[in-house]
Amino acid sequence: MDNTTAQCPNHHPKRDYSHCSNCRLSGICLPLALEVSDIERLDSIVQRGKPLQRGEVLYRAGDPFTAIYAIRSGAVKTSHSDREGQEQITGFHLPGEVIGLDGPANNRYRNTAIALQTTSVCAIPFPELETLSRQVPGLQRNLLQLLSREITTEQRQFGLLGHANADGRVAALLLSFSVRHERHKLSPSEFTLPMARGDIANFLGLTLETVSRVFTRLQKQNVIHAKGKDIDIRDLDALRQLAHNPEDL
Amino acid sequence: MDNTTAQCPNHHPKRDYSHCSNCRLSGICLPLALEVSDIERLDSIVQRGKPLQRGEVLYRAGDPFTAIYAIRSGAVKTSHSDREGQEQITGFHLPGEVIGLDGPANNRYRNTAIALQTTSVCAIPFPELETLSRQVPGLQRNLLQLLSREITTEQRQFGLLGHANADGRVAALLLSFSVRHERHKLSPSEFTLPMARGDIANFLGLTLETVSRVFTRLQKQNVIHAKGKDIDIRDLDALRQLAHNPEDL
DNA sequence: CGCCCAGTTGAAGAATTTCAAACGATGTGG
DNA sequence: CCACATCGTTTGAAATTCTTCAACTGGGCG
Numbered sequence: 001m002d003n004t005t006a007q008c009p010n011h012h013p014k015r016d017y018s019h020c021s022n023c024r025l026s027g028i029c030l031p032l033a034l035e036v037s038d039i040e041r042l043d044s045i046v047q048r049g050k051p052l053q054r055g056e057v058l059y060r061a062g063d064p065f066t067a068i069y070a071i072r073s074g075a076v077k078t079s080h081s082d083r084e085g086q087e088q089i090t091g092f093h094l095p096g097e098v099i100g101l102d103g104p105a106n107n108r109y110r111n112t113a114i115a116l117q118t119t120s121v122c123a124i125p126f127p128e129l130e131t132l133s134r135q136v137p138g139l140q141r142n143l144l145q146l147l148s149r150e151i152t153t154e155q156r157q158f159g160l161l162g163h164a165n166a167d168g169r170v171a172a173l174l175l176s177f178s179v180r181h182e183r184h185k186l187s188p189s190e191f192t193l194p195m196a197r198g199d200i201a202n203f204l205g206l207t208l209e210t211v212s213r214v215f216t217r218l219q220k221q222n223v224i225h226a227k228g229k230d231i232d233i234r235d236l237d238a239l240r241q242l243a244h245n246p247e248d249l
Numbered sequence: 250m251d252n253t254t255a256q257c258p259n260h261h262p263k264r265d266y267s268h269c270s271n272c273r274l275s276g277i278c279l280p281l282a283l284e285v286s287d288i289e290r291l292d293s294i295v296q297r298g299k300p301l302q303r304g305e306v307l308y309r310a311g312d313p314f315t316a317i318y319a320i321r322s323g324a325v326k327t328s329h330s331d332r333e334g335q336e337q338i339t340g341f342h343l344p345g346e347v348i349g350l351d352g353p354a355n356n357r358y359r360n361t362a363i364a365l366q367t368t369s370v371c372a373i374p375f376p377e378l379e380t381l382s383r384q385v386p387g388l389q390r391n392l393l394q395l396l397s398r399e400i401t402t403e404q405r406q407f408g409l410l411g412h413a414n415a416d417g418r419v420a421a422l423l424l425s426f427s428v429r430h431e432r433h434k435l436s437p438s439e440f441t442l443p444m445a446r447g448d449i450a451n452f453l454g455l456t457l458e459t460v461s462r463v464f465t466r467l468q469k470q471n472v473i474h475a476k477g478k479d480i481d482i483r484d485l486d487a488l489r490q491l492a493h494n495p496e497d498l
Numbered sequence: 499c500g501c502c503c504a505g506t507t508g509a510a511g512a513a514t515t516t517c518a519a520a521c522g523a524t525g526t527g528g
Numbered sequence: 529c530c531a532c533a534t535c536g537t538t539t540g541a542a543a544t545t546c547t548t549c550a551a552c553t554g555g556g557c558g
Binding site for chain 4: 414415455456458459462477
């Protein structure tokens, strides 16, 4: 029902963000550092559908792998489940981030991606992207970087679960959101988490109750102020110290 | 001091494995499913150095990223440390596996790779590989698959730390080695672990003592027989059940 | 022989989970 | 408009798992 311009963020309804070349996210997304003419070629294969509502599935584990997705607005969680049906959330993804990179491994998505809010994405069909990236070296580089960065991100999280206690894990998560918000020139200290406590707990390998207790504890120590999903970071250094934070997030 | 043929596995000293085209690992390594002529092109950029001794560093976190490495024989651990100097082992790598894929993210290795035994590797210079993979679509595909597979592997481990108890984590590790040995037509039930208990503990986010206790416990239950690093899996199903194992490893 | 290292074992302690109850916001039907 | 059910969250107390600290074992090597 919508035309392409309808996917623009609600608060800027008049501007046309429906092309990579004028997308506000081009600085952190796949087109990064490409020439204008190359961005246009990339743009020509990108597909923009209508926004997903909260809870809608973008792709499901086991689906044939067709495209990777750049998030334009909103938030997405990715998860996979073992055969006992036990769900493990593998990540929370914000605008400018690309998901579906688990697909090329065996031509099926390994994860399920679900919108946490109203979310709009750019679909980048993978076969086309592969072809194009053979012709555009910078794009090939960006694609490889994207995958490699995903690897290092996972490794960091892996290290977190390996060596941090409950406080450290929650602190690291909050810091991660903080710096990702800052990247968008949003406040790094005040933001709203897109997911519920249960999702945080699942992601961090803790129970819902423990996460809740950590939030109250951090609040009593005046490190953060949290009302539900609304977070206000009061003492960034304390948070960093708790998270034992390795370089960037 | 060695010529190139000297990197052949010790137990087959007469055969020439110094080219991808006759490497026994080509079925699981980067050349997988490439045409003969393409394998030869790949081969022409691959560098084979002299073997590393136990404890030697292949690359160090922070080093400029120059090449990815395919392991020919031996075993390697990769790890990274946060700024407190806390080390987190991110993986144990066996022949046929490729490491260094964390490098493209920002042109530096994020991890340190250390030989756990005498180990020989093939170095594949990355700029050359990038160029070549633009010309050989199958190679481009394999490279992307390699990275993507690394992502899914990390995610599995991530899920493990998130949702498995000490027994489950150790069981999963043993199973992982079991199937990886099987891939090489080695016994999936009897093998020698290349790393010490402390490394296992670090990798699994446990203490050395807990790992040791799990080994004794599994032994008392007749699930495994373990004498130091020598493992004999007695009850594969029990192990699988403990690990709650999601699909392949 | 004696030292050292890796691994094992024990007992006490701490952190997290589990079970249970209660809360506050939100929505629904009478 | 109020009673009631629901959902996400918070809080408490007991149970459990894992860690910590410490002692001990056994094999390898000078």
